[in-house]
Amino acid sequence: MRELQVQIIAELGVQAHIDPAAEITRRVTFMKDYLKATRTKGFVLGISGGLDSTLAGRMAQLAVEDLANDGVEANFIAVRLPYGVQHDEGDAQAAMDFIGAKSAQTFNIAPAVDGFEAEFAKTAMADVSDFNKGNIKARSRMIAQYALAGHENLLVIGTDHAAESVTGFFTKFGDGGADILPLFTLNKRQNRALLKELGAPEQLYNKVPTADLLDGKPGRTDEEELGISYEQIDDYLEGKTIPEAAAAAIERRFLATRHKRTVPVSLLDTWWR
Ligand SMILES: Nc1ncnc2c1ncn2[C@@H]1O[C@H](COP(=O)(O)OP(=O)(O)OC[C@H]2O[C@@H]([n+]3cccc(C(=O)O)c3)[C@H](O)[C@@H]2O)[C@@H](O)[C@H]1O
Ligand SMILES: Nc1ncnc2c1ncn2[C@@H]1O[C@H](COP(=O)(O)OP(=O)(O)OP(=O)(O)O)[C@@H](O)[C@H]1O
Numbered sequence: 162m163r164e165l166q167v168q169i170i171a172e173l174g175v176q177a178h179i180d181p182a183a184e185i186t187r188r189v190t191f192m193k194d195y196l197k198a199t200r201t202k203g204f205v206l207g208i209s210g211g212l213d214s215t216l217a218g219r220m221a222q223l224a225v226e227d228l229a230n231d232g233v234e235a236n237f238i239a240v241r242l243p244y245g246v247q248h249d250e251g252d253a254q255a256a257m258d259f260i261g262a263k264s265a266q267t268f269n270i271a272p273a274v275d276g277f278e279a280e281f282a283k284t285a286m287a288d289v290s291d292f293n294k295g296n297i298k299a300r301s302r303m304i305a306q307y308a309l310a311g312h313e314n315l316l317v318i319g320t321d322h323a324a325e326s327v328t329g330f331f332t333k334f335g336d337g338g339a340d341i342l343p344l345f346t347l348n349k350r351q352n353r354a355l356l357k358e359l360g361a362p363e364q365l366y367n368k369v370p371t372a373d374l375l376d377g378k379p380g381r382t383d384e385e386e387l388g389i390s391y392e393q394i395d396d397y398l399e400g401k402t403i404p405e406a407a408a409a410a411i412e413r414r415f416l417a418t419r420h421k422r423t424v425p426v427s428l429l430d431t432w433w434r
């Protein structure tokens with residue numbers, strides 16, 4: 162194995178072989194234990210229709226149902242956070258149906274994002290780029306989830322996992338901003354396997370991953386933006402040999418995005434030297 166590959170696998174805690182049922186139990190138990198230890202009152206998570214939030218959302222609902230059986234009252238808010246009308250709203254609704262959250266809500270981020278866009282144009286005297294606006298959308302979703310969390314003393318769930326973490330493919334303090342990460346250590350195909358194990362419809366566990374942040378290219382696939390396939394990223398994270406160009410691209414992105422996987426850099430840090 163490549164030297165950096167060994168390091169990355171250890172840092173992200175990826176296991177090459179998993180038992181999906183056991184992984185579900187382990188993660189639901191983690192969510193329940195953390196909620197009890199912190200005496201918080203439940204969870205909130207944005208549901209996009211993509212497979213990561215469908216999986217984390219279903220596990221959150223299972224945690225809340227288990228907690229009720231143990232005599233602990235907890236809420237789970239599954240919140241749709243569209244920018245106006247989402248092009249694949251049907252999948253998002255199918256995800257909401259499958260999750261069956263205790264509380265289902267909708268928060269349209271369009272007025273907030275459009276407000277930022279207008280003020281940005283006045284301040285910078287230039288239009289915000291579609292790419293930069295995409296990050297504003299991701300950060301607006303974070304703010305909406307923290308507002309709901311603050312209202313009821315809930316924990317914000319993040320869907321970061323090894324196959325996104327390794328390339329830093331998330332918005333810093335956007336979808337990267339969360340309190341608890343139940344999918345951590347899993348790669349993309351393992352997320353899919355857990356969702357299938359939970360009995361999700363095929364339409365949901367086989368959904369093509371998309372950050373879906375661009376006005377100009379709705380539903381642009383992650384693989385198109387990254388130029389690396391999840392098959393390659395997953396294989397790399399399982400310690401397999403992949404083509405040199407793909408391995409080098411993953412490692413380049415990993416090294417360039419170290420600042421996203423840590424708290425803000427201070428005088429006491431040395432990792433960047
Ligand atoms: N070396 C460094 N040390 C400390 N901070 C550093 C830094 N370099 C940049 N920064 C800071 O980081 C910022 C750039 O990071 P960031 O704002 O995240 O922006 P950036 O990494 O450029 O863009 C986010 C990427 O994640 C993708 N994404 C976002 C959201 C969701 C998903 C998804 O899969 O659903 C994917 C998105 O498509 C895009 O490719 C800079 O503006 C700067 O403030
Ligand atoms: N339109 C949306 N509505 C609600 N939440 C969203 C929306 N877009 C993104 N999110 C939140 O941001 C997280 C990160 O998005 P990301 O695309 O990585 O995950 P996903 O959509 O759940 O799965 P996939 O990566 O397979 O598309 C989502 O898991 C979800 O919590």
Ligand SMILES: [Mg+2]
Binds near residue numbers: 209211212370371373
């Ligand atoms: Mg998505």
